[in-house]
Amino acid sequence: MGNRALKRRDGSRQGRSLKAALLVAGVLFSGSLLAADATPAGQADYPGWRDAPLPDGPVGAAIDRGRLILSNAPKYAPAYSGNALTCTNCHLDGGRTPAAAPWVGIWGVFPEYRPRNAQINTLSDRINDCFERSLNGKRMPHDAPEMTAILTYMQWVSREVPTGKSVPGRGFQRLEAPEPASAERGAPLYAQHCASCHGDNGAGRGAIGDAAYVPPLWGPGSFNIGAGMARLNNAAAFIKANMPQGQARTLDVQTAFDIAAYVTRQPRPDFARKAEDWPKGGKPPDARY
């Protein structure tokens, strides 16, 4: 992702300010509102926040540094990344895509209690979880310059959202499959809908920054077994809302679940500290361990 991350892609000025105003008022987006703005299905975003110029001086520089790290962690945070992924492979378009775990509004909803470690988690704790699991890397000190830059970026994309309010489209859309997910049905569906980009072996292709780069879905270069995306429901919801790239929301829910079942059962790096998860219960049924 280049500088486009902080520029507006689409939508009229009027449409943008209307949506921003509705969001700030805490009114939920409805499908028809988005459709009325002629935003292509699956490409809806939070355009009210994308076109403001960065502040001058050190704050603007830190926001920009955060954006770079999040869009290419292996290059800009090599000490903490451990695979061929970067944050924005899942948190699409700089964390501003609803139903792709957006960072818009994230600043004002942490600290938050999470049953996975049964503790109050700060935003930097949560960021470190994704470094350790999604990027199969390492936690960084809370005062690392990289962490400061990431937090400054997240505060910037959250600046229009009232403190304590989750935006519509936070996390992933919760879906239920009509029938239990089947990895057997998912295998040929993966070959049909996904392998052209992610490869028959799930390894993706190229490196971040290459024009043809596609991130890996399994194998040594991918997220580890402790990652949120390793869970069936998250993977199915992400796939349904965002994949295949360029044809988001074209798969039906059952197909997304069957493909997710196939993808999440493939081999991937282990997560050594998985035994410490959910110490007080509450483990979701789709956890892999």
Ligand code: HEC
């Ligand atoms: C392989 C996909 C993937 C990658 C790569 C990834 N994440 Fe995540 N991230 C997730 C999932 C899945 C969740 C959980 C969303 C949920 O619980 O609804 C999540 C959640 C988060 C949250 C909390 C969102 C919320 O609404 O509470 C933050 C913050 C976050 N990630 C930051 C990062 C950062 C920073 C990086 C890069 C170091 C990163 N993520 C890389 C998949 C990913």
Ligand code: HEC
């Ligand atoms: C046209 C090429 C293309 C197709 C087809 C495609 N993807 Fe992707 N996929 C991508 C790209 C590129 C990204 C990274 C997006 C970004 O960084 O903005 C991605 C990201 C992902 C991610 C999150 C990052 C990761 O590696 O874990 C998952 C999961 C995923 N795709 C699954 C699928 C599945 C399942 C299918 C089939 C239903 C599919 N994709 C089809 C190109 C594609």
